[in-house]
Amino acid sequence: MTDDAPLIGVLAIQGGFEAHERVLRSLGVRVREVRIPADLDGIDGLVLPGGESTAIMLGIEREGLAEPLRRLARRDGQRSAGESAPVGGVPVLGSCAGLILLDRDHLGIVDMLAKRNAFGRQVASFEADLEIEGVGGGPLRGVFIRAPWVAEHGPDVEVLASVDGHPVAVRQGRVLAVAFHTELGHDHRLHQLFLTDVGAAHRGSRARD
Numbered sequence: 001m002t003d004d005a006p007l008i009g010v011l012a013i014q015g016g017f018e019a020h021e022r023v024l025r026s027l028g029v030r031v032r033e034v035r036i037p038a039d040l041d042g043i044d045g046l047v048l049p050g051g052e053s054t055a056i057m058l059g060i061e062r063e064g065l066a067e068p069l070r071r072l073a074r075r076d077g078q079r080s081a082g083e084s085a086p087v088g089g090v091p092v093l094g095s096c097a098g099l100i101l102l103d104r105d106h107l108g109i110v111d112m113l114a115k116r117n118a119f120g121r122q123v124a125s126f127e128a129d130l131e132i133e134g135v136g137g138g139p140l141r142g143v144f145i146r147a148p149w150v151a152e153h154g155p156d157v158e159v160l161a162s163v164d165g166h167p168v169a170v171r172q173g174r175v176l177a178v179a180f181h182t183e184l185g186h187d188h189r190l191h192q193l194f195l196t197d198v199g200a201a202h203r204g205s206r207a208r209d
């Protein structure tokens with residue numbers, strides 16, 4: 001890992017952030033835990049982990065993180081009044097509770113509505129092999145733990161994978177949201193896909209410097 005390796009922020013309020021950190025480090029990027037707005041300064045990508053979306057959202061609000069997170073992900077990458085550098089367009093990966101946080105009822109970063117615990121009590125947890133658009137090399141094993149699905153989405157949201165006709169992996173611009181966990185196993189292709197976006201954004205911002 002080098003000092004100019006991309007720096008990835010991992011929201012570390014509650015939930016499974018450490019597993020994401022391990023995967024990211026194994027893929028050669030730098031990692032910073034995000035708890036307060038200042039932790040977002042200079043990051044090249046952001047991971048919103050799984051956990052309990054209600055608890056994480058309360059923490060986001062308590063720390064004043066909601067608006068800075070929206071600004072970071074904003075697609076146009078435009079600067080707000082008083083800001084010297086464009087901060088939008090930072091790639092985001094949200095998994096499970098992280099998908100819920102991205103929806104219209106929470107941070108409003110992705111034009112979608114998530115249904116929480118969508119697979120019901122009987123099948124609270126299961127694993128499935130998923131063919132994901134943009135992830136080559138055969139199906140990816142997804143671990144679903146009291147997982148949501150995408151109940152509704154706008155035209156800018158691309159569905160990358162579904163289970164029983166319900167979207168469980170979506171993309172809007174550089175924001176990827178998946179209903180399942182891949183950080184628990186040894187197949188890191190989803191994080192690699194995210195880091196491909198990060199690499200593109202990172203190179204783009206350097207070219208502007």
Ligand code: GLN
Pocket residue numbers: 049050051052053054095096097098100116117145146147148
């Ligand atoms: N059921 C959780 C929620 O609604 C999400 C579960 C998870 O992140 N594994 O927030």
